[in-house]
Amino acid sequence: MFTRELVVVVRRRDGRVEERRIVVDKKVGDNQSEDLVTLWAFRLVRCLFAEAGRGGSVSFSFTDVGGYSRSQFCIRGYNIFLGSGCTDRYAFIGFGSDPTPPSRDNYRLLGELARVRAFQQVFESDLRFVIYGSWVSDSDVSVCEVGLYLSVCDSGGGARFLLIDRSVLDSCINVGAGETISVTYAFQF
Numbered sequence: 001m002f003t004r005e006l007v008v009v010v011r012r013r014d015g016r017v018e019e020r021r022i023v024v025d026k027k028v029g030d031n032q033s034e035d036l037v038t039l040w041a042f043r044l045v046r047c048l049f050a051e052a053g054r055g056g057s058v059s060f061s062f063t064d065v066g067g068y069s070r071s072q073f074c075i076r077g078y079n080i081f082l083g084s085g086c087t088d089r090y091a092f093i094g095f096g097s098d099p100t101p102p103s104r105d106n107y108r109l110l111g112e113l114a115r116v117r118a119f120q121q122v123f124e125s126d127l128r129f130v131i132y133g134s135w136v137s138d139s140d141v142s143v144c145e146v147g148l149y150l151s152v153c154d155s156g157g158g159a160r161f162l163l164i165d166r167s168v169l170d171s172c173i174n175v176g177a178g179e180t181i182s183v184t185y186a187f188q189f
Helices: 038-047
Strands: 003-011 015-028 057-063 069-076 091-096 113-119 119-123 129-138 143-154 159-175 180-188
Touching: 003 119, 003 143, 003 159, 015 091, 038 069, 038 129, 038 159, 057 143, 091 180, 113 159
Parallel strands: none
Antiparallel strands: 003 015, 003 180, 057 069, 091 113, 091 143, 119 129, 129 180, 143 159
């Protein structure tokens, strides 16, 4: 098991900082029926230990952000799970306006306003990694949901975005034009 922490910070034009912690030290899997991160953690571990004879393959199905059913190989010849042969492999942070509670069936943010490239830091000494990203809004918006995406190649070689997590704030946060909202995901094993 591992834990995750999700922090949302807004830097106001006047210099004030507003912080919200969405999930603090929640054991992934505590709410398995609704937790998308648990499903992806399961898939990654499953792929790590997947067995196949020489030339064989193991795959699973997922829904991409366009709502299309796709498949992804864990093992297929020399391919490595979620390879980078068809696209640059990066994480992205999404910001959205829909307060509908998250579901394990979510495959995109429901009211996506923006998606920005995220950056990572890895701390092997304490088995922790952090993914973070910021967005400067060009208009007044209410952010109610945030998401973690990954760009991947599907089994057919097509570039796709996968929603790894969708979290909803307890209450929406207003972000004014020119203000910065930042999201940090921290995962600890």
